[in-house]
Amino acid sequence: MEKEGEQVLHEICSYVLSNKELSQDALDNAYLCFWDSLACLFLGVKSEECRLRLTPLFDEPSEKFSCLIPGTTLRAHPLDAAFAISCALRWLDYNDAWLAQEWGHPSDNLGAILACAQYREKREKEKISGLRILEWMIKAHEIQGVLSLKNSLNRFGLDHVVFVRVASAAVASAILGGGEQEIMSALSNSFVDGAPLRIYRHAPVTGWRKSWAAADAVRRAVWLAFIALRGEMAYPNVLSQPQWGFPDAFLRGTQVVLDRPLSDYVMKNVLFKAYPAEYHSQSAIEAALALRDEVLAKLEKIQRIEIHTQLPAIRIIHKQGPLSNPADRDHCLEYIVAIALLFGQVTQGSYENDVAADPRIDNLRRKMVTIEDKTYTSAYYDPEKMAVPNAIQVFFEDGSSTDKKEVIFPLGHPRRRTEFRNVLPKKIEYSLDELFSADKKKQILELFSEKEKFLTQSVTQLCSLFVPNL
Structure with missing residues (x-):
């Protein structure tokens, strides 16, 4: 009889290889997700800190490498390309999010998908269409997201990028032409790799690694996929073996489970970001912006927030x-709320040293009291709501106060998808500045508006369009 952990791996393998028709809703959201991720990537490569993580990988652009890295003039072999793409799109914490017992950003997997698709297209002379890219995105989102529903890594001090590595390994193996045996090898080895600590995401040592940890996981996943295709053995007992398996070694015996059948649930419900900030703060930004005019006029009179x-x-x-x-x-x-109240916007530049030097920011932070609302926590974990609520109320020295401004579902939530569709084109257009000429910007924006054309373009054609020409 197959043990529970082994069944999890076999379900993922079967899902990756399945040709089950995906819903139009999921494909529509995948299209939004691709372009949203691309905009995040373009913004990421403009960051000097991000470029410092990319430039050690490459000496100069070279035609001998098969993979283009959108937003740059660089080419690389698939492993480094996967790292570079995922690093840039994740850098500003602006890409999509998934919130459950575990948290994460499923579009982190796009580096593996674009790198392996380009490699296969060039090597096999086989066209990989935009539609295929969206289908693989849906599958990577689903694997990472469904694993996140009931399997909490953070509870054990471990980072969510484990599930990025797992999803990318499974999908990359399939893209490269692997069958069940090869996918099982890459998938099981991705669990054998264990888990990094979350230390770089938390005070007092929050650091840059949180912006490249997923890219590191993606690169490793692509390596596992390649060696799987060379015949590397699998470890199908990695989720069931007592003492030496992943659950006992890392989760104190808690079993890894799939809480629902793998389909297209995650992509249909994925969360997008209207602001470059950690997702749990998105509705707080909206609340702060709504109160700003009233608060700014009495800034010096604030008693507490x-x-x-x-x-x-x-x-x-x-x-x-x-x-x-x-x-x-x-x-x-607290910093994010202060920025929204003071400046009326939150951008990628809001976190730089010159902005942070404004003494008003820390003055407001010292007046903030952060309180858990248990009804918000309950709504957050409710799978029918998937709410990410925040509320803000400002109290003044004269005893007056603002209304308590509450936002339950932030702008990028599925319940507000129509609003986000109106925001995304602006996000894309803004991301193109400083990278592309006016003509190239026009071509890219036209392609975004021509979905049917995108679906039939090859991955090489798409990535070539995204090479800067300034």
Whole structure:
């Protein structure tokens, strides 16, 4: 009889190889997700810190390498290309999110998908269409997201990028032409690799690694996929073996489970970001912006600011005291709220040292009280709601206060998808500045509006369009 852990691996293998028709809703969201991720990538490569993580990989652009890296003039072999793509799109914490017992960003897997698709197209002379890219994105999202529903890694101090590595390994193996045996090899070895710690995501040492950890996982996944195709053996007992298996070694015996059948649930319900900030703060930004005009006029008279939030926000982004770098600031709920109140916007530049030097920011932070609202926590974990609520109320020295501004579902939530569709084109257009000429920007924006054309383009054609020409 097959053990439960082995069944999990076999279900993932079968799902990756299945040709089951995916829903139009999932494909539509995958299209939004591709372009949203691309915009995040373009913004990421403009960051000097991001480029520092990419440039050690390459001496100069070379035609001998098979994979283009969108947003740059660089080419690389698939492993480094996978790292570079995922690193850039993840850098600003602006790409999509998935919130459950475990948290994560399923579009992190796009580096593996684009790198392996380009490699296969060039090597096999087989056209890989935009439609195929979307289908693989749906599958990677589903694997990572469904694993995240009931399997909490953070509870054990471990990072969510384990599930990025698992999803990318499974999908990359399939893209490269692997069958069940090869996918099982890459998939099981991705669990054998174990898990990195979350230390780089939390005070007092929040650091840059949180922006490249997923890219590192993606690169490793592509390596596991390649050696699987060379005949590397599998370890199908990695989720069931007592003592030496992943559950006993890393989760204190808690079993890894799939909480629902693998289909297209995650892509249909994925969360997008309207602001470059950790997702648990997105609705707090909206609440702060709504109160800004009233608060700004009485800035010096503020007595305290109450932030009512969900438990995960308190665990992840509630911080007091000094913040050491941009990576620390974009994961601080109080800093983000202060930025929204003071400046009326939150951008990737909001976390830089010159902005953080404004003494008003820390002055407001010292007046903030962050409180868990248990009804918010309950709504957060409710699979029918998947809410990410925050509320803000500002109290003044004269005894007056603002109304308590509550936002239950942030702008990128599935319940507000229509609103996000109106925001995304602006996000894309803004991301193209400083990278592309006016003509190239026009071509890219036209392609975004011509979905049917995108679906039939080859991955090489798509990536070639995304090479800067300034």
